[in-house]
Amino acid sequence: MDPQVRKQVLRKLTYGLYVAAAMDEFQAAADTVNWLSQASFQPPLVMMAVKKDSNLHALLECGAPVAINIPGADQKQLAESFFRPTQREGETLNGHRFRRGNTGAPILEAVPAALECRVAGSLPGGDHTIFALEVVDAHLHRDEPPLEMWDTGWFYGG
Amino acid sequence: MDPQVRKQVLRKLTYGLYVAAAMDEFQAAADTVNWLSQASFQPPLVMMAVKKDSNLHALLECGAPVAINIPGADQKQLAESFFRPTQREGETLNGHRFRRGNTGAPILEAVPAALECRVAGSLPGGDHTIFALEVVDAHLHRDEPPLEMWDTGWFYGG
Numbered sequence: 237m238d239p240q241v242r243k244q245v246l247r248k249l250t251y252g253l254y255v256a257a258a259m260d261e262f263q264a265a266a267d268t269v270n271w272l273s274q275a276s277f278q279p280p281l282v283m284m285a286v287k288k289d290s291n292l293h294a295l296l297e298c299g300a301p302v303a304i305n306i307p308g309a310d311q312k313q314l315a316e317s318f319f320r321p322t323q324r325e326g327e328t329l330n331g332h333r334f335r336r337g338n339t340g341a342p343i344l345e346a347v348p349a350a351l352e353c354r355v356a357g358s359l360p361g362g363d364h365t366i367f368a369l370e371v372v373d374a375h376l377h378r379d380e381p382p383l384e385m386w387d388t389g390w391f392y393g394g
Numbered sequence: 395m396d397p398q399v400r401k402q403v404l405r406k407l408t409y410g411l412y413v414a415a416a417m418d419e420f421q422a423a424a425d426t427v428n429w430l431s432q433a434s435f436q437p438p439l440v441m442m443a444v445k446k447d448s449n450l451h452a453l454l455e456c457g458a459p460v461a462i463n464i465p466g467a468d469q470k471q472l473a474e475s476f477f478r479p480t481q482r483e484g485e486t487l488n489g490h491r492f493r494r495g496n497t498g499a500p501i502l503e504a505v506p507a508a509l510e511c512r513v514a515g516s517l518p519g520g521d522h523t524i525f526a527l528e529v530v531d532a533h534l535h536r537d538e539p540p541l542e543m544w545d546t547g548w549f550y551g552g
Contacts, residue, residue, distance in 0.1 A: 245534055250540060275519050277552075281522075361439045394432075
């Protein structure tokens with residue numbers, strides 16, 4: 237297999253962009269991710285691949301609930317701000333206000349929609365772990381189209 | 395949780411459309427799927443959630459290699475033809491010519507790009523199983539933009 241061709245073909249996959257956010261009493265992690273999809277209707281599950289050496293991974297391994305924040309089409313800058321290490325200051329994460337959802341997971345106030353999830357299982361893959369997440373709550377702040385990876389010029393994959 | 399809100403929010407997730415195809419000496423299965431994402435760089439893995447009662451699921455459970463065929467932006471009709479039960483006639487699946495890749499998985503001749511994968515693991519979820527698939531070969535027939543779910547007006551999710 238030609239690794240360059242593999243990279244080109246893997247970059248034909250279509251993605252959204254999401255800010256996956258979790259916190260416990262010691263730390264918070266809010267990372268922009270794209271390796272995420274629904275994985276079941278009943279129960280409602282999503283699957284998300286998370287980098288093994290990340291703080292988000294550590295929190296999920298410990299069973300922290302996680303919010304999948306779904307930025308709107310015009311929120312590329314918001315997504316970009318979560319490429320940086322997570323800094324909590326008061327009720328903000330990397331400068332964006334959040335509230336704790338019913339599970340305690342941090343929901344960004346600016347995003348149009350978010351899911352709250354609990355870890356239902358995991359599959360150790362390669363440099364990322366695949367988490368199966370049960371959707372236990374959902375929030376629709378505004379009915380807007382979401383941010384798509386193709387519209388940003390960014391890639392994560394290949 | 396309001397199931398209607400959950401459905402609306404889950405339908406904010408962004409997807410591509412792919413024809414996942416596998417065959418053994420007895421049967422072939424080629425299904426249009428969208429619950430698929432890369433899941434690791436090293437080794438290169440994708441994750442795909444597959445309906446439990448499908449022939450594709452049965453083939454993957456038995457370890458059949460699978461091709462992830464990636465239709466081009468103008469191949470909505472090709473994707474639509476794999477909503478139907480799979481019919482093999484000679485070297486065609488639902489009317490579309492295929493060749494066997496290096497793994498033996500069926501690669502549609504009409505699509506611009508395809509991955510060949512082997513099952514590396516699975517996580518029983520709900521009504522779908524999450525398969526971790528190692529990418530073992532990749533084919534780029536033409537460098538074209540892919541078909542995206544948002545462009546079709548279809549939904550699978552919610």
